[in-house]
Amino acid sequence: MVKEELIKQLSTILTEEQVNTDKDALYDAAADRYKKYAKARKVLNVPTPIAIVYPKDTEEVRKLLMFCNANRVNVIPRGGKTATEGGLENWKDTTIVIDALHLDEIIKIDTYNSQATVQAGVALQTLEDELQRVGYTTGHSPQSKPVAKYGGLVATRSIGQLSTLYGGIEDMVVGLECVFPDGHVSRIKNVPRRAGGPDIRHIAIGNEGTLCYITEVTVKIFRHYPENNRFLGYLVKDVASGIKVLREVMVNGFRPSVARTYSEEDAAQHFYHFHENKCVLLFMAEGPKGIVDATVTAIEDAVKKYHEGIIKQVDSTLIETWFNQLNWSQQDIDDEFLGMIDHDSHSGFTTEISADWETIPKIYHNVIKRIRKEFPRVQDLTMLGGHSSHSYLNGTNMYFVYNYKILCEPEDELIIYHHPLQRIIVEETLKMGGSMCHHHGIGKYRSEWTKDEHGSAYYMLEKLKEAFDPNGIMNYGTIFPQEEGLKYIE
Amino acid sequence: MRIVCVVKFVPDVDNFTYNYETHTIEREHSPMLINPDDARALGFALTMKKREPQTCIEVVTMAPRSVIPQLEDILRLGFDSATLISDQLFAGSDTYVTSKLLSSVIRKIPYDCILSGTHAIDGDTSHVPSQIAQSLDLDHLNFIHHIEEERFTCSSAVVEVEGESSYTTFEIALPALLSLTRESAYRLPYVRYKNLNLDVSERLHILTNEQLGFDPAEVGLSGSRTQVVSTHTKEHMTRRKKVVKSDDEGIEVIYTFLKSNGFI
Numbered sequence: 209m210v211k212e213e214l215i216k217q218l219s220t221i222l223t224e225e226q227v228n229t230d231k232d233a234l235y236d237a238a239a240d241r242y243k244k245y246a247k248a249r250k251v252l253n254v255p256t257p258i259a260i261v262y263p264k265d266t267e268e269v270r271k272l273l274m275f276c277n278a279n280r281v282n283v284i285p286r287g288g289k290t291a292t293e294g295g296l297e298n299w300k301d302t303t304i305v306i307d308a309l310h311l312d313e314i315i316k317i318d319t320y321n322s323q324a325t326v327q328a329g330v331a332l333q334t335l336e337d338e339l340q341r342v343g344y345t346t347g348h349s350p351q352s353k354p355v356a357k358y359g360g361l362v363a364t365r366s367i368g369q370l371s372t373l374y375g376g377i378e379d380m381v382v383g384l385e386c387v388f389p390d391g392h393v394s395r396i397k398n399v400p401r402r403a404g405g406p407d408i409r410h411i412a413i414g415n416e417g418t419l420c421y422i423t424e425v426t427v428k429i430f431r432h433y434p435e436n437n438r439f440l441g442y443l444v445k446d447v448a449s450g451i452k453v454l455r456e457v458m459v460n461g462f463r464p465s466v467a468r469t470y471s472e473e474d475a476a477q478h479f480y481h482f483h484e485n486k487c488v489l490l491f492m493a494e495g496p497k498g499i500v501d502a503t504v505t506a507i508e509d510a511v512k513k514y515h516e517g518i519i520k521q522v523d524s525t526l527i528e529t530w531f532n533q534l535n536w537s538q539q540d541i542d543d544e545f546l547g548m549i550d551h552d553s554h555s556g557f558t559t560e561i562s563a564d565w566e567t568i569p570k571i572y573h574n575v576i577k578r579i580r581k582e583f584p585r586v587q588d589l590t591m592l593g594g595h596s597s598h599s600y601l602n603g604t605n606m607y608f609v610y611n612y613k614i615l616c617e618p619e620d621e622l623i624i625y626h627h628p629l630q631r632i633i634v635e636e637t638l639k640m641g642g643s644m645c646h647h648h649g650i651g652k653y654r655s656e657w658t659k660d661e662h663g664s665a666y667y668m669l670e671k672l673k674e675a676f677d678p679n680g681i682m683n684y685g686t687i688f689p690q691e692e693g694l695k696y697i698e
Numbered sequence: 699m700r701i702v703c704v705v706k707f708v709p710d711v712d713n714f715t716y717n718y719e720t721h722t723i724e725r726e727h728s729p730m731l732i733n734p735d736d737a738r739a740l741g742f743a744l745t746m747k748k749r750e751p752q753t754c755i756e757v758v759t760m761a762p763r764s765v766i767p768q769l770e771d772i773l774r775l776g777f778d779s780a781t782l783i784s785d786q787l788f789a790g791s792d793t794y795v796t797s798k799l800l801s802s803v804i805r806k807i808p809y810d811c812i813l814s815g816t817h818a819i820d821g822d823t824s825h826v827p828s829q830i831a832q833s834l835d836l837d838h839l840n841f842i843h844h845i846e847e848e849r850f851t852c853s854s855a856v857v858e859v860e861g862e863s864s865y866t867t868f869e870i871a872l873p874a875l876l877s878l879t880r881e882s883a884y885r886l887p888y889v890r891y892k893n894l895n896l897d898v899s900e901r902l903h904i905l906t907n908e909q910l911g912f913d914p915a916e917v918g919l920s921g922s923r924t925q926v927v928s929t930h931t932k933e934h935m936t937r938r939k940k941v942v943k944s945d946d947e948g949i950e951v952i953y954t955f956l957k958s959n960g961f962i
């Protein structure tokens with residue numbers, strides 16, 4: 209079917225107002241923040257989708273998917289558009305974007321059973337604001353909280369800044385509803401726990417739009433005690449010293465909501481007011497007062513135990529004010545984009561990995577060493593560092609952060625700067641047995657390593673794709689490596 | 699159409715390594731870059747080549763051999779050839795000798811137009827373009843900030859020149875020497891990724907005095923008609939640093955500073 213005919217058909221499945229073919233909107237839909245610089249400079253090298261559609265309910269999503277499946281039209285599910293790894297980038301000539309704009313209802317807030325049900329297009333901040341009104345919180349606080357929506361948050365296996373206490377999104381999702389390309393609608397029921405075979409929630413959670421479209425989610429909600437929040441911060445000798453203290457607190461059984469260690473360089477860009485060119489270790493404890501007090505005591509004990517790595521304690525109000533300004537609003541995202549249109553030739557990227565306690569300092573060391581030695585444009589880097597911001601009983605993550613002056617044409621920015629840097633981080637991580645993707649998802653550009661990431665377990669992932677999306681219409685190029693897509697990478 | 703671009707390489711003044719103890723610039727640690735005005739001339743030439751692919755652009759420079767990587771990058775952008783005049787004998791040449799050497803080379807190249815920058819950010823005498831025009835018997839216009847692309851032909855060009863308080867448009871017969879300013883909009887692009895390692899050695903020509911055949915007394919310091927009596931760098935002022943907190947007092951300090959300096 210030709211493009212015009214497909215668009216006509218879409219308008220019969222939905223209404224005309226629900227089908228957007230505006231040129232600028234389609235250009236915007238061709239890529240996400242991964243190619244933000246090329247996009248701002250209007251030199252994107254990927255095709256634009258043929259339409260963006262806005263279904264109003266699950267039934268409309270079902271009809272759209274069946275139509276696309278029958279006509280082999282690529283589908284990109286879309287939520288808050290904060291994807292950072294190319295999950296929203298289009299690699300097919302015939303693609304439609306299914307946007308959750310009108311799936312925006314908070315269906316139920318059930319404080320007695322500590323759960324809330326929302327449609328995929330509800331922004332996290334919207335639910336959070338509603339919950340705080342009744343003394344509850346989602347416990348989910350990614351920096352993109354004001355903009356990201358529930359469908360996207362679940363589809364990417366996102367994680368928030370308070371994860372050490374509340375967990376990642378996978379720990380919060382109780383049940384959900386999703387639609388498969390053949391039109392089948394699955395509802396996974398909301399129970400506290402069950403042993404009914406494998407946990408099928410995890411087929412939808414983290415699928416990045418490659419297996420199904422998530423239409424509805426039920427998440428846990430938590431009593432909120434903001435009045436008890438306490439903050440602690442320290443200057444520490446090096447990354448390894450900070451990580452030692454994080455580990456001590458975690459393995460002793462305590463769960464501060466925020467537990468982080470910043471490298472000198474990363475600390476300098478976050479804590480200009482007190483960093484003294486040192487690494488920074490910081491915590492936030494929250495919850496009922498008794499738990500907060502016990503957590504603070506445990507942190508202080510850990511700091512005492514590893515005192516040789518601690519330089520000094522910093523004023524806790526400095527940590528609190530910093531933390532309260534960390535989130536990005538839509539305005540911040542738009543400002544960054546506008547800045548890149550004509551005068552800014554500076555960019556920054558992050559790559560987030562994870563590994564056990566023993567391995568993470570080694571990966572950090574190896575990556576920094578290799579970048580300084582091997583990266584041909586090392587002189588253009590204006591920042592290279594990282595922080596650990598999500599800790600677990602058996603390990604932690606490392607969020608590598610790098611900024612650079614862009615001294616090349618916008619079309620070449622990724623291939624000259626971000627890709628070689630990301631390659632070093634991914635290679636060093638996989639070599640040491642860590643995971644190359646702690647929380648942004650694989651997206652399109654890391655799909656080159658999906659098989660290395662999963663090893664022999666890739667078999668299971670591949671079978672899921674074959675079973676649920678046999679025609680390969682769901683988000684082509686994301687998670688699952690595609691040779692044809694290499695032309696957009698190299 | 700055939701264009702010759704005369705280019706100078708200058709120390710990167712923004713990235714000078716400055717020794718605050720001896721108050722000198724450590725030149726050996728300072729990278730060289732294309733003089734900004736000259737980069738505009740190159741940018742314009744490339745724009746014309748994009749419009750008219752049969753346009754042939756030859757780049758001519760006099761510089762130490764250390765600029766070869768930069769010249770190779772210029773060639774990787776699509777310039778047809780580059781000539782580097784480089785010889786130990788030429789070291790210390792003043793603007794007069796430099797113009798003489800450059801003219802002797804350009805004279806042998808067929809051209810419809812010569813492009814250059816107006817000023818160089820290091821010496822800033824602006825002698826060289828005028829002296830080249832003089833020795834080649836060409837008309838010369840300085841301070842050009844715009845050239846009409848559609849009316850740029852083998853026989854004439856229409857250019858806009860920036861004066862102190864106005865812009866004047868001239869139509870000038872070609873061949874002539876046209877000098878651009880860095881305020882003009884012609885940007886020199888970066889080398890594309892796929893061309894970063896392109897072999898351009900065949901298009902790069904290095905000329906020494908062996909080929910040019912000047913009497914050593916005519917070039918370098920000995921041939922120069924001007925001598926530098928002394929040179930010194932400007933005193934760098936150390937700015938006072940004040941760290942304030944993000945509280946009312948801090949905000950007040952910053953507000954007063956911005957206001958008293960006319961920023962708000």
Ligand SMILES: Cc1cc2nc3c(=O)[nH]c(=O)nc-3n(C[C@H](O)[C@H](O)[C@H](O)COP(=O)(O)OP(=O)(O)OC[C@H]3O[C@@H](n4cnc5c(N)ncnc54)[C@H](O)[C@@H]3O)c2cc1C
Nearest residue numbers: 287288289290291295350351357359360361366367417422
């Ligand atoms: C400033 C900023 C800060 C960030 N901070 C964090 C952070 O702290 N933690 C974190 O985890 N991430 C963070 N991210 C990444 C991003 O916010 C998350 O990945 C988020 O979960 C994406 O949600 P979204 O609604 O914006 O999804 P989108 O960007 O719209 O989509 C993301 C992916 O999910 C798929 N998808 C979207 N909706 C659906 C659906 N209904 N069904 C199936 N698939 C779907 C898309 O196809 C795409 O592959 C940040 C991003 C930005 C820009």
